[in-house]
Amino acid sequence: MKAALDWAELEGVLRSSADVLEGQGQISGLQWAHVHRKSWLTSSTYLANDGWSQFVDLSATDHFVEGESAKAAGRFVVQLIVGKGAARVALRVSLRLAELTLPSVAALWAGAAWFERELFDMYGVRFSSHPDLRRILLYPEFVGHPLRKDYEKARRQPLLRVGPLSQLKDGPK
Amino acid sequence: MTKARGANVQRNQRLVMDLPEAAGDSLGLVLGPSHPVLRGSARIVLEVEGEAIRAVDVQVGLLHRGFEKEAESSPYDQTLLLAERLNYVSPLLSAAGYALAVERLLGIEENIPMRARRLRVVVCELSRIADHLTCVGATALSLGASNAFFLLMDARARLWRLLESLAGPRLGSPYIRLGGVNSDLPDDWVAGFRAFSPGLRQTVWRVDQLLGENPMFRERTRGVAILAKQDVQGWGITGPVARASGVLCDVRKDNPYFGYEDFEFDVPLGDVGDNWDRYCLRMEELRQSLRIAEQAIGRLATGPVIVDDPRIVPPAVELRQTQVWAQASLFLLATAGPIIHPGEVYSAVESANGELGFYLASDGSARPKKCRVRSPSFANAAALGPLLTGHFVADVIPTYCLFNIVGGECDR
Numbered sequence: 127m128k129a130a131l132d133w134a135e136l137e138g139v140l141r142s143s144a145d146v147l148e149g150q151g152q153i154s155g156l157q158w159a160h161v162h163r164k165s166w167l168t169s170s171t172y173l174a175n176d177g178w179s180q181f182v183d184l185s186a187t188d189h190f191v192e193g194e195s196a197k198a199a200g201r202f203v204v205q206l207i208v209g210k211g212a213a214r215v216a217l218r219v220s221l222r223l224a225e226l227t228l229p230s231v232a233a234l235w236a237g238a239a240w241f242e243r244e245l246f247d248m249y250g251v252r253f254s255s256h257p258d259l260r261r262i263l264l265y266p267e268f269v270g271h272p273l274r275k276d277y278e279k280a281r282r283q284p285l286l287r288v289g290p291l292s293q294l295k296d297g298p299k
Numbered sequence: 300m301t302k303a304r305g306a307n308v309q310r311n312q313r314l315v316m317d318l319p320e321a322a323g324d325s326l327g328l329v330l331g332p333s334h335p336v337l338r339g340s341a342r343i344v345l346e347v348e349g350e351a352i353r354a355v356d357v358q359v360g361l362l363h364r365g366f367e368k369e370a371e372s373s374p375y376d377q378t379l380l381l382a383e384r385l386n387y388v389s390p391l392l393s394a395a396g397y398a399l400a401v402e403r404l405l406g407i408e409e410n411i412p413m414r415a416r417r418l419r420v421v422v423c424e425l426s427r428i429a430d431h432l433t434c435v436g437a438t439a440l441s442l443g444a445s446n447a448f449f450l451l452m453d454a455r456a457r458l459w460r461l462l463e464s465l466a467g468p469r470l471g472s473p474y475i476r477l478g479g480v481n482s483d484l485p486d487d488w489v490a491g492f493r494a495f496s497p498g499l500r501q502t503v504w505r506v507d508q509l510l511g512e513n514p515m516f517r518e519r520t521r522g523v524a525i526l527a528k529q530d531v532q533g534w535g536i537t538g539p540v541a542r543a544s545g546v547l548c549d550v551r552k553d554n555p556y557f558g559y560e561d562f563e564f565d566v567p568l569g570d571v572g573d574n575w576d577r578y579c580l581r582m583e584e585l586r587q588s589l590r591i592a593e594q595a596i597g598r599l600a601t602g603p604v605i606v607d608d609p610r611i612v613p614p615a616v617e618l619r620q621t622q623v624w625a626q627a628s629l630f631l632l633a634t635a636g637p638i639i640h641p642g643e644v645y646s647a648v649e650s651a652n653g654e655l656g657f658y659l660a661s662d663g664s665a666r667p668k669k670c671r672v673r674s675p676s677f678a679n680a681a682a683l684g685p686l687l688t689g690h691f692v693a694d695v696i697p698t699y700c701l702f703n704i705v706g707g708e709c710d711r
Contacts, residue, residue, distance in 0.1 A: 212553030235533045236530070236685075
């Protein structure tokens with residue numbers, strides 16, 4: 127069993143779906159491959175079939191720049207980490223704010239379902255064909271997606287109104 | 300893992316009942332969010348029919364503190380304090396995982412003095428012991444075996460006294476520092492440890508007699524919540540729960556850090572993957588962790604306990620009094636915090652619940668662009684719902700305990 131990602135094979139898979147590898151590299155701890163949004167599911171399926179059966183993590187990074195438009199490319203980078211034995215590989219994809227959707231990989235790794243819910247909760251990424259896409263760490267009444275860089279850290283959304291009773295409009299009579 | 304097992308699988312088939320379709324008289328039942336034996340809080344929403352569970356929805360997030368948001372707006376060294384509070388049952392393990400990630404981002408993992416690495420191994424293994432003692436103790440309590448619970452909590456209190464004497468607080472001990480540890484061992488610490496370890500072995504043996512030989516405990520754990528070996532990896536499950544199902548994975552063996560490759564220890568494996576296996580596995584890991592800690596104490600190197608690197612550690616007082624650069628680097632560390640060159644790292648350690656990973660991305664400033672925690676409890680909790688469907692209501696809490704879902708780490 128190969129303990130490393132076969133770049134040539136992955137590129138072949140991407141070429142068959144008329145796409146190319148947008149980037150590849152190595153950081154301490156893992157190898158990474160950057161693919162286009164439309165080949166997210168193809169590449170994930172390739173990894174799952176190639177023996178990368180250990181689901182590890184699914185997260186996102188917000189590369190927000192003040193004053194950018196919703197169509198600016200590469201605002202969010204979603205990163206899926208999977209493992210084979212001791213090796214780890216990351217599949218990355220860039221998303222713009224205007225089209226924040228990805229196909230779900232929960233059918234390939236069951237554990238991804240909760241992590242996709244977390245990305246939906248924290249960044250507002252929508253996953254098509256997800257079995258149960260709702261907020262997971264925050265409450266359903268929460269407004270916004272707090273891990274986006276333009277969500278102010280000090281913003282508070284208490285479920286219970288706070289303040290003196292007399293100031294609560296329709297508080298206890 | 301040598302205990303005879305008999306008709307476990309058959310028993311499980313008896314347990315997972317063939318539920319009639321749409322019987323129409325199911326009942327909604329909510330366990331939690333607070334429960335005396337749960338670490339942290341979670342709402343477990345059940346749909347039950349009689350005693351049998353038709354559907355489970357595990358709702359986590361009640362302890363969400365915005366760890367990642369906070370880390371992205373805090374200096375690297377201050378986040379260490381938050382990391383200790385991820386898994387508050389074994390705080391030093393989470394802190395060590397975070398410190399290692401920052402050191403790998405800086406590329407100074409090899410420069411950490413050997414004495415600091417050995418001390419980190421000692422406190423990490425003691426933390427793992429504290430975590431496993433709590434896990435088994437809570438499980439025993441949830442099944443009515445309060446005698447075993449008190450024995451285990453007594454051992455944990457002794458252990459916490461040892462950890463307390465290292466850095467002060469009993470919980471959330473600030474012993475791990477970026478680049479090493481806070482201070483060297485107190486004078487009488489090794490003697491205290493040597494007095495503690497035979498007592499712990501004795502406790503583990505007694506608890507194994509009390510629980511492992513108890514027919515009630517066996518009946519309530521054997522064949523319950525079987526996690527099949529082929530499902531483990533897809534769920535993202537790692538650590539003791541994965542090993543109880545027979546999947547060999549342990550970051551300490553796969554990608555050694557802190558010099559774990561220098562120590563002899565076994566990684567126990569289960570074969571069925573039921574609650575009984577998870578219990579046996581944690582009891583065996585208690586012995587193995589003690590074995591590692593004893594080896595590390597016996598092989599403490601001499602030398603400093605923290606790296607000499609002005610980017611993360613303030614220079615010594617003598618230097619600060621005579622050299623301008625030393626005073627300036629202290630000023631920079633105290634005001635801005637460590638400044639780390641652009642880069643990324645994914646670094647994992649074996650926490651008491653499995654692979655605790657940190658993904659850090661730096662853009663060259665004093666704040667990380669991204670600080671992601673790959674929390675083993677979160678992945679483990681995801682599998683609980685489907686696993687518990689078809690079981691009895693009374694099996695929910697013991698299973699939740701043996702999966703050892705710690706709220707602080709799961710909800711971050």
